[in-house]
Amino acid sequence: MSVTPRLKQEDFYRIAPAARDALIALGKAVDASGLEKELTELLKLRISQINGCAFCVNMHLGVARKLGVPGAKLDLVAAWADADIYTPRERAALAWGEALTEFAHGGEMDRAFLALQQEFSQDEIAFLTAAIANINAWNRISVGLRFAPILGG
Template sequence: MSPSTARISWQEYQKLVPAAYAALTSLSQAVAASGLEHDLVEMLKLRASQINGCAFCTQYHLNAARKLGVPREKLDLLIVWREAGIFSAREQAALRWTEKLTFIAGDHVTDEDYSGVSAQFSPSELASLTTAVALINTWNRIAGPLQFTPPIPKPEREPAHV
């Protein structure tokens, strides 16, 4: 498999559809101001991006989660969160909800699914959580097919030569 190159860069996307970009940015700001824990939101965005195979969003949200101080173990084990034993009940509920909404076409959300997430989140939080999942799935469906180049952080210092 050869490395992909951007079909359209995120900067070009922003210039081509400024109103859509502004709307997505506004929605992102609403989620950020919702009161949900920022580290939790980054983990659910990362998990949805892993599922959807979006390299840009996966790297973007890894970078953001690291800046927020999400423990490395949680980032390393996010893909196997059910088996990891290190995620809180609230985090597990959010990740389960993220997966249900991301796979919604193949497995519709049941009353049991809703009851499970409602046990951990208030109605307002659940509305914001659902919005965050919808938003990242929208970005995945833009950045993935257009193959935005992942934002690889520059190393803070040069690695030592062995």
């Protein structure tokens, strides 16, 4: 399979600045919500892994490292459910992220939401859900257009 970009990131930004700006604005709203940036970056990393987005995995690994997220949490996030190093809050957010990304139905989605309610306020749940929707949108753009990861940056 070719990994040649279908459209380069900078070309997408040039062609669709309003779309780019809308997604960036949503990310800024989440950042301003008071949710822990370390948590949201861990969530973005896991969702990007699920979606197979090399561009976003690379980017969010870099951001998480700069924020000081422990390396073990970054290394094990793909298997977070089987690793006891995540806080109940992180586990609830990751479960909700996976449920929404994989469109879990019925009991699984309900269980994830109940766990979320134990750890997050209603306002936080709204912004976590927005963060999940936002990274899924970025992943679909990046994967669909085959944005190349920016290495060494």
